[in-house]
Amino acid sequence: MSIDDDTKQMPQGDWVGERAHALASLRDFIPKMPRYAPRRNYAVPGDDGVSRLSPYLRYRLISEEEVVTQVTDALDFSVAEKFIQEVVWRTYWKGALHLNPGVWYSYQERVNELVAVADASSWGPVCEAARAGRTHLSYFNEWVHELTATGYLHNHVRMWFASIWIFTLKIPWQLGAAFMYHHLLDGDPASNTLSWRWVAGLHTKGKTYLARPDNIAKYSEGRWTPHEGELATEPFVVQDELRLSARQEPELRCVVSSTSPGLVLSADDLSIDQILDTRDYSSICIYDAAEDRTPLKREFLARAIEDLCERVAEQRSDRSIAVVSSQSDLTRWQEKESLDSVVIVQPQVGFPVNDLNSWVSSLVTSETSVGVLHRRWDHELFPLCSKGFFTMWERFQKRWATKASLSGLVGAGPGTPQ
Numbered sequence: 001m002s003i004d005d006d007t008k009q010m011p012q013g014d015w016v017g018e019r020a021h022a023l024a025s026l027r028d029f030i031p032k033m034p035r036y037a038p039r040r041n042y043a044v045p046g047d048d049g050v051s052r053l054s055p056y057l058r059y060r061l062i063s064e065e066e067v068v069t070q071v072t073d074a075l076d077f078s079v080a081e082k083f084i085q086e087v088v089w090r091t092y093w094k095g096a097l098h099l100n101p102g103v104w105y106s107y108q109e110r111v112n113e114l115v116a117v118a119d120a121s122s123w124g125p126v127c128e129a130a131r132a133g134r135t136h137l138s139y140f141n142e143w144v145h146e147l148t149a150t151g152y153l154h155n156h157v158r159m160w161f162a163s164i165w166i167f168t169l170k171i172p173w174q175l176g177a178a179f180m181y182h183h184l185l186d187g188d189p190a191s192n193t194l195s196w197r198w199v200a201g202l203h204t205k206g207k208t209y210l211a212r213p214d215n216i217a218k219y220s221e222g223r224w225t226p227h228e229g230e231l232a233t234e235p236f237v238v239q240d241e242l243r244l245s246a247r248q249e250p251e252l253r254c255v256v257s258s259t260s261p262g263l264v265l266s267a268d269d270l271s272i273d274q275i276l277d278t279r280d281y282s283s284i285c286i287y288d289a290a291e292d293r294t295p296l297k298r299e300f301l302a303r304a305i306e307d308l309c310e311r312v313a314e315q316r317s318d319r320s321i322a323v324v325s326s327q328s329d330l331t332r333w334q335e336k337e338s339l340d341s342v343v344i345v346q347p348q349v350g351f352p353v354n355d356l357n358s359w360v361s362s363l364v365t366s367e368t369s370v371g372v373l374h375r376r377w378d379h380e381l382f383p384l385c386s387k388g389f390f391t392m393w394e395r396f397q398k399r400w401a402t403k404a405s406l407s408g409l410v411g412a413g414p415g416t417p418q
């Protein structure tokens with residue numbers, strides 16, 4: 001079994017990987033905000049209840065900070081509170097994974113192990129049927145087809161999907177998470193892995209999410225009506241196979257010696273040019289991890305990276321921006337540009353950070369100086385994510401109310417506070 005089989009589809013997405021589209025989508029959604037809290041849980045085609053901003057937020061074609069700022073500039077906090085809370089959930093998951101990167105590495109290891117034993121396992125055939133959308137549950141099959149064709153599922157559908165995968169079909173959660181991650185345009189190491197763990201009862205120990213027929217019928221307004229007895233009625237305890245020995249990444253934290261270092265960006269943050277003067281850097285490189293992607297995701301991300309390159313080219317006379325996808329390409333870029341100092345914008349835990357961290361380790365031994373920049377939003381909020389979401393949410397609200405800045409950058413780079 002491979003976790004990355006593509007369905008035969010041509011790119012046909014609703015999302016265009018351009019910052020202008022992200023900004024326009026937010027602008028169009030703001031007037032619809034009063035419907036968000038009452039309608040966000042309804043998964044009804046054509047309903048404007050949710051923003052569908054997640055592919056843009058995932059790659060930060062628009063940042064969480066910009067979204068919350070623009071929304072609160074236009075509306076009372078109370079009108080947009082539920083929406084802002086959801087945007088902050090994204091940050092919470094990122095912060096939680098940042099504080100516990102072993103969860104990611106452990107999950108990755110387990111996916112590889114499960115893929116290797118799938119053909120000989122009792123759940124293997126069910127897993128194949130689920131991935132192909134050929135189970136005995138017609139609504140589940142519809143969700144699989146929608147996911148693979150569009151790269152998107154409504155949040156409530158993602159919850160039902162994960163719950164049925166784990167508790168009714170009894171397939172290991174890690175394979176469902178990997179399947180969803182691969183197909184979602186917004187596939188995100190933190191939101192996806194930790195949401196699956198949450199459904200399985202592994203994030204808040206013992207608190208599982210069980211999809212119920214009446215809930216599915218109500219929130220799909222009768223489109224999907226599972227029969228009583230068709231879905232699991234009792235959750236079981238999912239073993240947490242988290243390995244404490246799993247690799248923990250050291251944080252990248254160093255200094256910059258040159259006044260005009262090279263800059264390494266990652267595909268995790270494609271609107272960094274809005275808060276950083278790219279003219280401070282002698283050369284720029286965008287690192288996009290070599291992941292196996294669906295055609296939809298490839299197209300979206302290729303355009304998003306091109307879009308960043310076009311914006312950066314407007315700021316600088318030097319128009320050459322390298323786009324690389326391996327450690328050896330990074331080294332070639334550094335050697336070609338004769339850089340003895342580089343600054344990296346910290347990527348989130350996930351594929352890019354794996355490679356970037358090993359590259360940085362090799363730089364440190366070769367005596368190249370390395371600086372790391374963090375968005376202030378991440379720097380201030382991630383440490384608050386060690387407990388439950390609502391503890392973090394309360395502290396976030398207090399901070400936001402005092403207008404304490406969460407914008408800009410911190411870290412070691414030209415012109416930034418250390």
Ligand SMILES: Cc1cc2nc3c(=O)[nH]c(=O)nc-3n(C[C@H](O)[C@H](O)[C@H](O)COP(=O)(O)OP(=O)(O)OC[C@H]3O[C@@H](n4cnc5c(N)ncnc54)[C@H](O)[C@@H]3O)c2cc1C
Pocket residue numbers: 040050051052053054055057058083086087088089090091093153154155156158159162180181184186187188189191192193195196199
């Ligand atoms: C099993 C499961 C897997 C998921 N996998 C991902 C994933 O890979 N990538 C991803 O971006 N989201 C994931 N989510 C979270 C959520 O489903 C999506 O962010 C949301 O559906 C995106 O649609 P939207 O932009 O219309 O959301 P809206 O409801 O309009 O919310 C606005 C923004 O808030 C954030 N947000 C909303 N709900 C959540 C949530 N529950 N958790 C975290 N952030 C949220 C998103 O950035 C979203 O764009 C997952 C949820 C579940 C239950």
